[in-house]
Amino acid sequence: MRFLRIAGAGALVALAAFVALCAGLEMAARVYLWHFASKRQFQTYASIRQLHERAVQGGTALKPYTAHRYIGYIPAPNYAKGLNHHNSLGYRGEEIVVPKPKNAFRIVCIGGSTTYTPGVQDWHSTYPSRLEKDLRQAGFNVRVVNAGAESWMSYAALINFELRVRYLDPDMVIVSQGIEDTIGRFVWPPEAYRGDNSGVKRATVSSVYMPGIFEYSTFLRMILIRMGWSRPMASTEETLNTWQPTFVGLPLHNGKAYASRYQKEQRKVSVREVLTANPPVYFRRNLENLAVVAKSEHIMPLFAPVTTCPGFSRFSWVNDPAMARALAETNTVIKEVAADTGSEYFDLAAEFPRTKSYFCDGCHVSKKGAQLKARLFARFILGHHLIPDVYRTLRKEGSFQ
DSSP, X not given: OHHHHHHHHHHXXXXXXXXXXXXXXXXXXXXXXXXXXXXXXXXXXXXXXXXXXXXXXXXXXXXXXXXXXXXXXXXXXXXXXTTEEBOTTSOBSSOOOSSOOTTOEEEEEEESXXXXXXXXXXXXXXXXXXXXXXXXXXXBOEEEEEEEOXXXXXXXXXXXIIIIIGGGOOXXXXXXXXXXXXXXXXXXXXXXXXXXXXXXXXXXXXXXXXXXXXXHOHHHHHHHHHTTSSOOTTSHXXXXXXXXXXXXXXXXXXXXXXXXXXXXXXXXXXHHHHHHHSOTXXXXXXXXXXXXXXXXXXXXXXXXXXXXXXXXXTTGGGGSHHHHHHHHHHHHHHHHHHHHTTOEEOOHHHHSOOXXXXXXXXXXXXXXXXXXXXXXXXXXXXXXXXXXXXXXXXXXXXXXX
16 A cells, blocks of 8 residues: 555656656747747747737738638738838738729739749839839830739639729739639539639638637647657638648649649549539639629729749649640630630730749749730730820830730
8 A cells, every 4th residue: 555655655656757848848949939039930939819919019010911811812911021012901022002092004913822922022112013123114104913812713813803803903913813712623522613712712710719729738749840740820721811621632732743643532533533523613614703793883804814834843744635635725714714705815825934943833923924924915015005195104105026
């Protein structure tokens, strides 16, 4: 009995020591995070609650994206990191005058990551910002708004146009959309491929549930992230952009090595089989709806196909023959929608060189590529006289090459 009492007492002492150690480590981790960690380290290791508290204290957003009640998520208003910047309305770039000045022609660029231009850190060098500079250099009072967001499919672009872009009273919308929608066709089984996109993305309702254990433990969360077993909570995919089990295109979306076959429900499904079963009918419908609504508001739609570049290890799926056919189908839909709705169409894919120096990966342009992309768009807009002369600020059009 005495032995048992001693053993029991020893176990209690050991347990108390372990609890004290854990409490000490947790306290030390929190002190480090709040008082000694750099801004980048804080963004990496902080919980959702800690990120929110720091944002309230500092008056600026620490996460690049924030939840939206209808779209899922949007670029976080007042976000700033290095040379990147979101304005108070949640658009990448400078502040937007609302209502629009009567003497200004406003262009809004709509799309996913290829519009947001994540491969360019300085917002001044993104393709929408460069397009504005080129058009103003040519002698027109033009403002260009970057209304893109990473991972947005045409569903989000359509809703974004309805709820946020029309409010800006644009004269033209440039729609550059398609890569995410092509990947979004990778849903299995086929009956999960639906018009509401529920086969790809979950609803953004993470706040309804109790947080995981590392929401409460700063020390445990830091260890798990350091070991690569968890992702930072500032990551969009951790909280705002979560995927359904029926979405089998995640390796493509995340840029991992491309696998031509996927294991699903104890059977192998080829890329060709998935793409054949899931044609781009919903992508077509979303673009048609966007064009019809825009034209009903006397807003000029300008559609452009997607561009990719082979030779990169990241997003190497652009080299796969089946994916190449799928992207070709996407571009065909874009061209047909422009023709069917009487919208403008610029064949960017035909004019943009598939040269690695213009890209930072298989589908996103580099700073040099953003400059060229803007120049090609400007040349098309000016060459087809899509901006009325009433917005000209110079008697003669400035030199533009």
